[in-house]
Amino acid sequence: MVVLKGSRQIISVSISSDLAERLREHARKEGENLSRVVEKAIEDYLRDHYRGNPAFQLDKWVEDEKFVAMPTLGEKPNPELVRKLPDDMLQELRYHAYLWYELADQEENRRRYERGVRG
Numbered sequence: 001m002v003v004l005k006g007s008r009q010i011i012s013v014s015i016s017s018d019l020a021e022r023l024r025e026h027a028r029k030e031g032e033n034l035s036r037v038v039e040k041a042i043e044d045y046l047r048d049h050y051r052g053n054p055a056f057q058l059d060k061w062v063e064d065e066k067f068v069a070m071p072t073l074g075e076k077p078n079p080e081l082v083r084k085l086p087d088d089m090l091q092e093l094r095y096h097a098y099l100w101y102e103l104a105d106q107e108e109n110r111r112r113y114e115r116g117v118r119g
Helices: 017-030 034-049 079-084 087-118
Strands: 002-005 008-011
Touching: 017 034
Parallel strands: none
Antiparallel strands: 002 008
8 A cells, every 4th residue: 555645755665563563662762753763764774775686596507608797706716717707807816815815814813912911
């Protein structure tokens, strides 16, 4: 159900009673208007998802045999996958791997330093 009211729309959504009560309670504690809390949550959601879900669909491999997925940091390096990467993705993979290496190195050094300082 959508009801127009001036430049605003009243819409009807269904959420659990528990969630609705918690939402009202937190909005009240914050001194916020419930509509504004929901509107802000929707704005945040749209801002974070305006490009859609960046994950690719698994059936992409079936539809396009040239489709190549960028490896993730958590997987063991796979020479076969790397051979299939186009030049631009290979460069991007190398650059990101280097950034991760540097970040991990900095974190290890920070931890060593903190352990040394604390004794």
